[in-house]
Amino acid sequence: MRPAYQRPENVLKRTDELIKVGQSASALDFMYDALTSKRLANANAGNTEPVIIKFVELTIEHRRGKQLKEGLTQYRNIVQHKNPESMSKVISVMLATITKHVTAAQQNAERAVGLIGDLEESETPEDMILSSVSGEQTQDRTDRALVTPWLKFLWEAYRNLLDILRNNVRFEALYQQVSNQAIDFCQTYERKTEFRRLCELLRNHLEAIAKYSHQPNSVNLSNGDTMQLFLDTHFHQLNTATAMELWQESYRSIEDIHNLIQKSKRPVKPQAMANYFEKLTRIMYVAKNPLFLAAAWHRYYNYIFRQTKVFSAEQLQEVANNVLLSTLAVPIIKASSSSMGKENKQRTQRFTNLLFLSTAPTRVSLIADLVNSDVLSSVDPALRPLYDLVEEQFHPLSICREISPILSTQIAGSAQDSKYGQLLCNVILTRLVQQLSQVYTAVQLDFIVGLAQFPAPYTMSAAAIERFIMHGARRGEFQLRVDHEARSVEFDTDAFDGAQAGGTNGAQLQASAASLMRTQLSSVAVSLANAQRVACPAYVNEQLARKAEVVANALAAMRSEHRVAVARKLVIDRRKEVVENAVARRELAEARERAIRQQREHEAERQRVAEEQRRRETDRVQRELDAVRRKEALKLAESIREKAGIVVDIDDLDMLDTDKLKVLQREQLEKDKHDMQARLKLLARRADHTERAYRRAELPLLADDYAEQKRADREHHDAARRNVLAATREKHAEDVSLKKRLARVYDDFNVVRQKLDTGRSEAQAVERRRVRELLAQAKEERVAEFRRLLAAKVEAEAEERAKREEAQKAEELASAAKAAKAAELAKLREEMAAQRVKDEELLRLRVEKEREREAGPAKYVPPSRRTGVSASATPPPVPASASATPPPPPAAATAAPSSSKYVPPSRRTRPAQ
Template identity: 40%
Template sequence: MSRFAKPENVLKRAEELVSVGQSAAALQSLHELITSKRVKSAPIASLEPMMLRLVELSVEQRKGKIAKEGLYQYKNIAQNTSVETLVVVVNKFIELSESKFQEAQAAADKISLETIDDLEAIETPESILLSTVSSDVSKDRTDRAVVTPWLKFLWETYRTVLDILRNNGRLELSYQKVAIQALDFCQKYARKTEFRRLCDLLRNHLQNAAKYQNQPHGINLNDADTLQRHLDTRFTQLNSAVTMELWQEAFRSVEDIHNLLTISKRPPKPAVMANYYEKLSKIFLVSGNYLFHAAAFNKYATLVRTQNKNATEAELERLGSIALLSALAIPVLKENRGRGVAQDLDDNKGKNNRLAALLNMSSAPTRASLLKEALHKNARAKTVIRDIHAALETSFQPLSICSTVSPLMEQLASDEESTQYVAPLQQVILARTFKQLSQVYETVSLDFVIGLCKFPEPFTLSEPEIEKFIMTGCKKGELTMRIDHSNNAITFESDMLEPISSVSANTGEIKVQATPSELVRSQLTRLAKCLYSTLTHVDPAFCEEKRALKKAAIERAAANTEQEHQDILARTQIIERRKELVQGLQLKKDQEEATKREILRQREAEAETKRIAEETRRRELERIKREQEKIKADESKKLIAELKAAGGLGDIDDKELEGLDTTKLRAMQLEQLEKSSKDINERMRITAKKIDHLERAFRRAEMPLVQKDAEEQARLDRANFADSQTATQELARSKHAADMVLKKRMSRIMPDFNEYRQKLADKRDKAYEARLAVAQKKLEEAKQQRRDQYRAQREEEDRLEREQDEADRLAYEEELKAEEARQQEAAEREKAEAERAAKAEEEKAARAEQQKKLDDQARVQREREEAAEAKLRAKREERNNPAPAAAAPPAGGDRPGVYRPGQGKWSSQSRGAAPDARPSSSGGYGDRDVGRASPFGAARPRDGPPRDAPVRTASGSGRDVPPRSTGESPAPGADGKAPAATTGKYVPRHLRGDPQAGADGARRGGGW
C-alpha cells in the first residue's frame, strides 16, 4: 500500500506539473487524493486550497465529471464540520464557469467580426453556398463551435452545485442563491429545455427534503424562514416561466407555490399574492380558461385596490375595466353539457375544484357571481366596457345587439390590453343573439340571421363560422334550433321535457316570457302556491295555527340556544381533540415508517456494499488468474518463437507445442542452447585456427607496404606543418599592424577619457561618503535602540527570573513538607514491618524447636529398627551359610540385575563389589529422611494424613514415626559416590553410602 501523501505536498506537486505544461496530470493527482479513503483524516484547512485548485483546473480543461466527484467527496468531509469552506469552493466553481463562458462569448464575437472581409459586401460566395445546405448563419456556426461547449459546461455546473447543496439545512442560503442564478441563466439565454429540467430538479429536491427532513441537518420545512425562501425561489421560477412563455411549467410552478402556501404557518405578503394571482390569470388566459382567468384577475384587482394605498386612479380604473371585461368574456356555452343527456361530470368537477383551490376558493366560480363581484367591487370601469355590459346583460335587443356592440369592439381593439378579450366576447354576443331570437321567433331566414351577426373588420364572421357556432351550441345543449338549408331557414325548437340541468346556465339572462319547458316544469309549483294562497283566505284558523306553531318554535329555539351553543362548543373541542389524536397517531406512524424505511435502506445498502465487495473480489481474482494465464501463454509463445528461430523443435508440430507447458519448453530451450553453444564453440575453434594462419601470412606480406606508407605520411606531415606555420605568421603580422593603427587612433582621446573617468570617480566617492554617513548614523541609532531593547529585555528577564525563583522556593517548601510526611509514613511502616518480622522470628524459632524434637524421635526410632534388622540379618546368614561369615559375599551380590525393592531400579553390582557406604536401614517407609531440618518444620504430604498424625512402619511394629518427605531423589555423582546431602529433600537408601545396602536388599527381597 502506498503511503498517504499530505494535501500540501500534492498541491505543490500539482503546481509544478502545471508550470511545465502537465495540467492533465496535475488534475489527476488532485482527483486521486480527494477520492482516496484516507483523505478524511486530513484537516479542512489543508484541503480547501487543494479543492480550489482542483475546480480551477477542471474548469480550464472542461472536466465536469472530475469536479463533480471531487465536490461530492469534499462535501462528505466538510458538511459536518465546516460548511463555509464548501460554500467557498462551489462559489469559486460557478464563478470560474461563468467567466469562461463570457470569455467564449467574447471570442466568438471577435471571430465573427474577423471573418468579415468586406463591410460593404452583403453576401460572400462561401456564405451563399453554405446557405443552400444549411439554415444556420455564420454567427450560429461560430457560437455552436465556441460558445455551446462552455454553455453546456455552465449548465452542468449549476446542476452539480444544486445537487451537492440540496439536502443540508446549513447550506440552504447558498442553495437558493444558486437556484435563482440557474433560473436567470435559463431566462437570459432562452434555454427552454434546460428550464424544464431545472424545474423538475428543484421539484424533486423539495420532495426529498420533505421526505427526509427528520435527518440531522435536514431541510426543515416547518421553519417559516426556510419555507419563505422556497416560496421566493418558486416565485422567481414562475416569473421566468411566464417571461419565457412556458405556460405548462408556469402552471406547475403555481401548484408548487400553492402547496407551499398551504403548509406555511406565516401568512404571505399581499404583494406576493398579488404577483401570484397576476401570473395565474395570465396562465388561464393563455390556456383559454376565461372563467378562472376572470376569477384570478378579480383576486388580483381586489388585492391591489385594498392593499396598495399608492395606486393611482388610472391604475384602479384599468384594473376595474379588465376585471369586468374578463367576466363578460366568459363563454355562455358550457363545455360539460350535452343535449338531453346527463353526462358524467366527475372529471370536470375535480378539475374545477383543483383550479378553485389554487385561487383559495371553496368551490368553482360562476359567470354570474364574477359579474356581480366585478360590478360591486370594481366601480371604476371604463364607459365602453359598461356599455358592453349593459348591452349584453341588462337589455333585450336581439335585432340590434350586434350593431350596438360592434363600435364598442372597435374601441376595445384599439387598446392592446383589451384586444385579447375581443374574440371570446364575440362568442358571448352570438350566444346572446341566438338565445334572445329563440324567445321571439320560431322560424327566421338564415340570411336574416347572418345579416344580424355582422362585425367590423377584422372580426367579421363568415356563414360557415356562424353555422359551426350554432352546431356547437346545439351539441352542448345550450341552443335548441335546426338549420333548414333547403328552405334557407332556421327553426327554433322547444323541448317541453327538457331536464332542469340543461337550463341551469340561463340564470341572469333577460327573458320576455317563460319557455314551454319551464311552464311544464313549474306547473305543480304554481298550483301549490295558488292553493296555499286560497287556504289562507278561506280558513283564518289555519293562519292562527301557523303563527302559534311559529311562535312556539321560536320560544323553543330561544330556550335551547344556550344548550345548543354549549353542545356545539363541546363537539368542537371533541373534534379538535380527535384531530390532535389522529395527527399524533399519524405522526407516530409516519416516524415508525420512516424508521423502518431507513433501517431497510441501511440493510439494503449494507447488502449492496457486501455484494459489491464480493463482486469486486471475485473480479479481481478472475483478473489476476487471467493475467497469470496470459503471462504463461505469452511466455510459452515467446519460448516457442525462440525455439523456432533457433531450429530446435525438429519435427514437432504446432498442436503438440500448444500442449507443452513452460517447464518442458524451457528444458527444450536449454537443450537447444547447450547444443548451439557446443556447435558455436567448435566452429570458433576451427575458425580461430584458420584465422591465425591467415593473419600471420597477411602481416608478413604487408610489412614492406606499411613501412613505405609511414615514410610517405611523415613527408606529407612536414610539408603541411611548414605551410600552416607560414600562414599563421602572416595572419599575426597583419593583425598586429591593424592593432597598431587602432592604438594610434585611440591614443588621441585618452586624456579626455581619463578626465571624465576622474570626474565620475570623484562624484561617486562623494555620493558614497554621503551614503556612508547616513548609514553610520542609522547604525548608531540602531545600536542605541538595540541597547535600550536589550536593557528592557534584561529587566523583564530578571523580573521573570525572580518570580520563577519565588515560585520554585514555594514549590520546594511544599515538596519538603510532602517529603516529611512521606518519611513519617515510611517510619511508621518500618516500625510495623519490624514488629511483624519479630513475630515471624518467634514463630520460626518455635517451629524449629518442634522440628528438632521430631528429628530426635525419628533418629531414636531409626536406630531401634536398624538394630532389629541387624539381628534378623545375622540369623538368616547363619542359617543359609554355615561357612564363616567373613567369607560370605553380600546377599544378592553374585547375581547381576537383581531387583532391590525400595531402590527404584535394577541393581547390577558384581560379585565381590564393595558394599555401599551407607548406614544399615530397613529401606522401608520410615527409612526416608523425613526429619531433616527445615525452617518451617516437616513437609506435609500432598494426599497423606496430617503432619502430626502417626504413621505405621513397614515392619508392622505399630510404632509412630514422623511422615515421610516428598522431595525428589538426587542423581548420583559422576564419580559414583553419593551426592552431598541436601536439606529438605529425599535421598534414596542406595545413595546414602550405607555398607549394609546389600544385606538390606536381601532382607527386603526375602521379606517381601
C-alpha cells in the same frame, strides 16, 4: 496505489511546482488524489480552502466535471460542520471562472466569424455544401465548436452543485442562491431544454425533503425562513418560465408554489400573491379557458386593490378593464354533460385549487362579484357602458348597433383588450338568439344575420353565424330548428319543455310559455286558498291554530335537539381537543427527545473529532519539534565540521554526546570571534587610508564646482525673472481691457443697483414692521398664557388645600369614632367579666349541693329542736360581690319536710320579701 497523506500546504506547494514546469494535468491528478484521501476529512477548513480553489481552477481549465464534483463533495463533508461559509466562497469563484470562460468563448466565436477571407464572396462553396446538408449557418457551427462545450460544462456545474447542496440545512441559503443563478443562466442563454430539466430537478429535490426528513442535516419546511427561501426561488422560476413562454413549466411552477403556500405557516406577502395571480392569468389565457381566466383576473384585482402604495392608479384601471372584459367574455353556452368527463372535472378542480377557491366559479358568480366588488368604479369610463349593454339593458334589435363603437375604438384599438373582442361577439350573439326565442316563434335567418352585424375586425359571415347557432342547438343551449329550404329559424315553444322554463341569466324581455306553464299550478293553488279563506273562515282559523301548535311543538323540539346537539358538539370538541393535546404533547416529547438525542450524538461526535484533532495536532507538533531539533543539530554538526575542521558523524548524530557538541560549538565560536576581530581591524585601516586619499584629491575641484554652480544659479534666476515680468505685463494688459469694457456698463449698473436697493429697503421696512407686530402679538399671547397658567396653578393649590383639610377632618372624626368604639368595647368586656364571675359562683354552689345530695339523707331533727343554723356548722363564705345583700335561704327550708326530690335552682321558690 493511492499516495500517502500530505498536508494541504505541501499539496499546494507541489501543485505550483508542477504547474511552473508545464505539467498542469499531472498537478490536477495529484490534487485529486490528495482531496479524495480519507485522512483529509478531518483537515482544517482554513488550510484546505486554498487547495480546493486551486483544484477548481485546474478542473475548469481541463473541463473535468466528474473530478470537480467529487472534489466539491469531499470539501462539503469537511466544512459543513465547522465553516459552511467557505463553501459559498469556493462556489462563487468556480461559477465566476466558468462564466468568464463562456464569455471569452463567445468573443472568440464572434471574432472567428468576422475573419472572412473574401469579402466579396458571401458564401464559400464549403459553407454552401454544409448549409445544404445540415441547415446550419457559419455562426451556428462556430458557436457549436467554441461556445457550446463551455455552456455544457457550466450547465453540468450548476446541476452538480444542486446535487451536492440539496437537502442540507447548513447550505439551504447557498442552494437557493445557486438555483436562482441556474435559472438566470437558462434565461440569459435561452436554454429552454435545460430550463425544463432544471425545473424537474428542483421539483424532485423538493419532493425528496419529506422523504429524507429523518436525516441529521435535513431541511425543515416548517421553518418560516426556509419556506420563504423556497417560495422566492419558485417565484423566480415562475417569472422566468413566463418570460421564456414555457407555459407547461409555468403551470407546473404555479402548482409547486400552490403546494408550498398550503404547507407554509407564515402568510405570503401580498405582492408575491399578486404576482402569482398575474402569472396565472397569462397561463389561463394560453390555456384558452375564459372562465378561469376571468376568475384569475378577479383574484388579481382583489390583491392589488389593497396595495395602493405599490400599484398606481393606471395599473389598477388596466387590471379593472381586464376584469370587466374577461368576465363579460365568459361564454354563456355551457359544456354538454357528455363532454364533462372525469378528466375535465379533475382539471376544473385543479384550476379551482390554484385560485384558492372552495367551489368552481361560474359566470353568474363572477358577474355578482364584479358588481359587489365595485370594480366598475375603477374601469375606464369608455368601457363602463359595456356592462349595462350586455347584462342590464340588453335589447336584441339595437345591441350590435350600440356596442359597435366600443368594439371598434376601445377594444380593437388596444393590444391588451383586443383578445376579448371575439369572445364578446360570441356572448352577444348567444344572448341575441336566446332573447329572440322569448319573443318570436320563427324568424328569417337573414333577419338574425342582419341583427348580428359587428365592426371589423370582428365581422362574422352568415355561414359563421349559422354554424354558431347550430353549435348551440346541438349542445342544448338553443331550442330551435333551422329550415334551410325556407332559410328560417323556428324556435321551440313547447310549454312542457323544462329547458325553456329555466330561462337565461341575462335580461328577460318577457316570460316564455314554458315559464307560464311552470307557474300555472302554483297560481291555481293561490286562487283556491283565497276562495277557501272567504268561504270557510272557521275551518281556516282551525287549520291556522293547528298549524301554529305544530310549529310551536316543532320549535320546542328543535330547541331541545339543538341543545343536545350543542352539548354533543362540545363533548366531541373537548374529546378532540384532549386527543389533539395528547398527540401534540407526545409529538413535542418525541421531538424533544429526538433533538436531545441528536444533540448528544452531535456533541459526542464533536468531542471525538476534537479529541482526534487534538491528538493529531499534538503528534504533528511533536514531530515538527523533533524535526527542528534534528535539523538544528545537523546544521550545527555541519558548521563544526566545515569551519573548525572537526569530523562529526552525521549518521550517528542522535548518539552524539550533547556536552561534546557544546564544547565544539564553543571552540568554534571563539575562533570565529578572533578571526572576525582581526578582519575588522584590517578593513578599518584600509577604509581610513582610502578616505584620506579621496579628500586630498577633491580639494582642487571644489573651487571650480562652486563657480559653475553660481553661474547656473544666475542664469536660472534671470530666466525666471523674465518670465514673471512677461506674465505680469500680459495680466495687466488684460485687466486694463476688462476695465474699459466694464466702464461702459457702470452707469447702468448703478441705476439698476439703486432701484434694487430702493425696492429692498421698502420691502425690508414692511417686513420689519410685520415682524414687530408678530413679536408684539406673540408677547401678548405669552403673557396671557402665563397668567392663565398662574391662575390655574393658584386654583389647583386652593383645591388641594381644601381637600387636605377635608381629609384631616374626616380623619379626626374617624379617630373619635374609633375611641368611642374602643370605650364601648372595654365596658362590654367588663360586664362580660362580672357576668362570668357570677356564673362561676352559681356553678360552684350547684356542685356543692349535688355533692351533699349524693352523700345521703340528713339526720332527722324534730321541729322543736331545729335551729336556723347548727352551732357546730360553719357559715358558708359570702362572695365579695354579694356582701351587701342577704344570702338566699337554704334549699331545705323551702322544700316540703317529707319530700327529698331534687328541685332545680330555676324552679325553686323564693320567700316573700
